[in-house]
Amino acid sequence: MRYDLVAWIFFQSANKTDIVSIESAAESMKQMKQDFLFYKRAYEDSSQNALWSYMLEYFVQHYEKIAKEKLRTEVLDTQLKFSIRHYCYGSVGVTREWLLYDNTTSAEVVVEMMFNSMPKELYEVFL
Numbered sequence: 069m070r071y072d073l074v075a076w077i078f079f080q081s082a083n084k085t086d087i088v089s090i091e092s093a094a095e096s097m098k099q100m101k102q103d104f105l106f107y108k109r110a111y112e113d114s115s116q117n118a119l120w121s122y123m124l125e126y127f128v129q130h131y132e133k134i135a136k137e138k139l140r141t142e143v144l145d146t147q148l149k150f151s152i153r154h155y156c157y158g159s160v161g162v163t164r165e166w167l168l169y170d171n172t173t174s175a176e177v178v179v180e181m182m183f184n185s186m187p188k189e190l191y192e193v194f195l
Contacts, residue, residue: 077106078119078123078126079122079126082096084096087127087130088195093179094176094179097166100163101167108167108168120161120164124156127156128153128156131152131190131194135193138193148189151187155186155190162178163178166178
């Protein structure tokens with residue numbers, strides 16, 4: 069039950085975010101910082117149903133959906149799917165580190181650095 073609530077709270081915020089917009093993603097991260105205690109507790113949970121697992125799968129599925137729409141295809145090639153998963157792992161990890169340990173870097177700067185670190189083949193699809 070608790071995990072369903074954590075996931076629901078995350079998805080309420082995530083569904084309002086345009087993940088290929090620097091401004092929208094930065095606003096979402098600012099909101100996470102404002103809800104620091106909730107996300108701190110959720111990130112510290114290392115159980116099977118941890119928040120990072122929900123986040124990772126949400127973002128992978130969302131990026132794959134957007135890629136299929138932009139490329140007008142039903143099937144993504146193996147390399148693109150791998151690049152999406154790789155980028156999402158890194159982004160979720162960086163978000164966690166930023167939220168828990170970085171009190172100096174703004175959300176805008178972190179999001180901009182994440183977008184600048186996007187593999188070329190993803191950048192060409194999403195931006």
